[in-house]
Amino acid sequence: MLRQTDAAPAASAEVLRAHADELLPVYRRELADLVAIDSGSYSADGVDAVGAWCAARLTALGFSVESHETGVVDGRRFGRVVVARRRGTGTRRILLFAHMDTVFADGTAALRPYRESEGRAYGPGVSDDKGGLLAGIHAAEVLVRAGYDGYGELILALTPDEEIGSPASAALLRAVATGVDAALCLECARENGDVVIARKGVADVRFDVSGRAAHAGVEPERGADAALEAARLVLDAHALAREGDVTVNIGVVAAGERPNIVPATAHMSGEVRAFGAEALEQTLRVLERRAAAATVAGVDVAFRREAFCPPLEASDTASLFTAAREVARELGFDLDGASTGGVSDANFVAARGVPVLDGLGPIGGDDHSPDEWLDLASVPERVALLAGLVVRIAEG
Known part of the structure; x- marks a missing residue:
């Protein structure tokens, strides 16, 4: 009562x-x-x-x-x-x-x-x-x-x-x-x-990819393709999702300036959500490590955590x-x-x-x-x- x-x-x-x-x-x-x-x-x-x-x-x-x-x-x-x-x-x-x-x-x-x-x-x-x-x-x-x-x-x-x-x-x-x-x-x-x-808690994240521009037709081998690294990052980030617990969404991707130039830069913004604080933090650490291990020669990736809600x-x-x-x-x-x-x-x-x-x-x-x-x-x-x-x- x-x-x-x-x-x-x-x-x-x-x-x-x-x-x-x-x-x-x-x-x-x-x-x-x-x-x-x-x-x-x-x-x-x-x-x-x-x-x-x-x-x-x-x-x-x-x-x-x-x-x-x-x-x-x-x-x-x-x-x-x-x-x-x-x-x-x-x-x-x-x-x-x-x-x-x-x-x-x-x-x-x-x-x-x-x-x-x-x-x-x-x-x-x-x-x-x-x-x-x-x-x-x-x-x-x-x-x-x-x-x-x-x-x-x-x-x-x-x-x-x-x-x-x-x-x-x-x-x-x-x-x-x-x-x-x-x-x-x-x-x-x-x-x-x-x-x-x-x-779920949510953390906003940003990736800034830096490569090297080159003529896409004459000497593409002299470039370092930031767009290619960004594409691989998107796939790797989304692979971290765990059904019912963790979701990863890269909602904004931008790269390059012209179709005949190997892209020198790319930028990605997204979010990670999880029901548990430990799972959220673990996923963010994995993304940070992935950013530090670029797969395209000559490319660097800067990772930044932005807004956070527990x-x-x-x-x-x-x-x-x-x-x-x-x-x-x-x-x-x-x-x-x-x-x-x-x-x-x-x-x-x-x-x-x-x-x-x-x-x-x-x-x-x-x-x-x-x-x-x-x-x-x-x-x-x-x-x-x-x-x-x-x-x-x-x-x-």
Whole structure:
């Protein structure tokens, strides 16, 4: 059962679900408001408009709210990070986090406005992640309505740039997550209702190949073919993939200047993904050794590691997944977990040593496409699940 201390009023599964059901019409209206705001990752003003809306909503629920500038990254300003805090009577500090940005350009909200059809909501960002961040706000309201404050501190952190790897907000989110007892990521659930219990880490890599130019018809033997070395590198890199664990993708290859010149240079960019930190690091070391052992005479290869995101491993989520399944059963449904190759801000939070569970928003699908949808019937159960999980964590 969802137990409470003597100082905290009852917040049973039935009570939490009843409040979540009552709030569904409000959720639908507010989701329409949020989807109507263009908030692509590079639209700082749009993201800040979403942030201002969320800040006002959370302030009305009794949270103290701060808006943090993220500064300028590579000459570009990004939106602010919104951090809302509410003190309770207990000791455990719990973080709920979501992102306010979408992948869609300005003007998309007007071209594809929010609509509902056959129990689903549609619109840019309706699932990823406006539906999720709104579920977090509603879970907080459910707890307020139930009179529950048995946590030490309930924190909501809303970030502006998750869809492009969080270049401006990752450090701030890690700082907010430091020292919390548990963190719940509000990315929406998988299409079948699964929460996310593991995510691959990802490392971006670059190869710069240097050879020697020569006339391709008159004296090709005097050249050192950088394109040939690049082609062999692509094949060797992709051969490192291990089904179900490691993937390697060389997504960009460029070489040469003219068809009648032996290419003197080639450049390759790609990524490595793996569920385990050890497997990710091992694959990167193999690529580095391969780059140092060029197969074409006269060619040198420089290897560089670029952006890096650590994996969210199943060990990071196990305890919270067990608790979430127990709460779900009390609410009358079964909950399963899925692993995915995509990354989220949960990867960064888990790297701080914080227990994390991901995919705790409502059920949605077709993210990043014109068909993106959210299952409205799933909203009350997922909001109640979030609220119930906060109670379970707070009670130890």
